Amino acid sequence: MDYYSSMHINNIMTAILSRTGEILYLIEGNREAVLVDTGLGVGHLKEYLKGLTHKPLTVLLTHGHEDHALGAPEFDNVYMSPEDRALYQSHCPMEVRRGYLQSQLGQGAEQLTEEDFVPPCPDYAFHALEDGMVFDLGDVHVEAWSLPGHTAGSFVFLIREYRILISGDACNNATFLFGEEALTVEEYQQHLKAFQAKQEDRYHRIFLSHRMIEGGEDCIKEAIELCGDIMEGNTDDVPFRFMDTCACMAKKQNEYFEREDGKFANIIYNRDKVWKR
Ligand SMILES: [Zn+2]
16 A cells, blocks of 8 residues: 655655654755654655655654654664653554554554564664754754653754744644653643743744644644643543543544634643643
């Protein structure tokens, strides 16, 4: 099956869309290229990329979840936060990926054979991604900034010259903050505020990893407000099911993940994990 397709965004960026809905980004300067995220490790991504670029490639992972990081072992030069290493390892078993594929593709998941998967590699030697790292691609710079919450090792990437922020799962219109690996709402708000204080004026577009390529440009500002609403109990708290868990969606949305009040950011959280312990 054709597992990936791509869409040209501008003269340096291509969005790569997987069948299960993850959005990866290829960014090319005049010398080198960066790939943001590697998806589930299904469908021969490295081979697919050969049709898009021949530049030397560095891979940057937004975080260690299976739908972003499990394709990493196909590549030689991959950066991820050491904070997410144990999480990555816990998502390596094949049944984690099989479960995710089943949830997204239903019966279609059964068409995938063993050879469609990147073999699990829990000991993969990642380079350590650190706050403020800059990757110079030649005329284009990609900056890595830590933004914990969704996971402790979540990063966002700023394409400096284009003022584009790839926020991944760290902040979007359905930010998952309910897993065991997520921080509390209070801690997440502190990290969002610290990030925004430094970077607010440096980006004007936000790109996401799921559901849609481009999100609302005020997403981070709205997420800070929404964390405040959650702490004050000023939320709709719609029950939200994902695979085996049930959590609360802070503000009511329609089936397209649009908030009724017109704002973009939304948070799916666990009532037991609002306050910092
Ligand atoms: Zn995630």
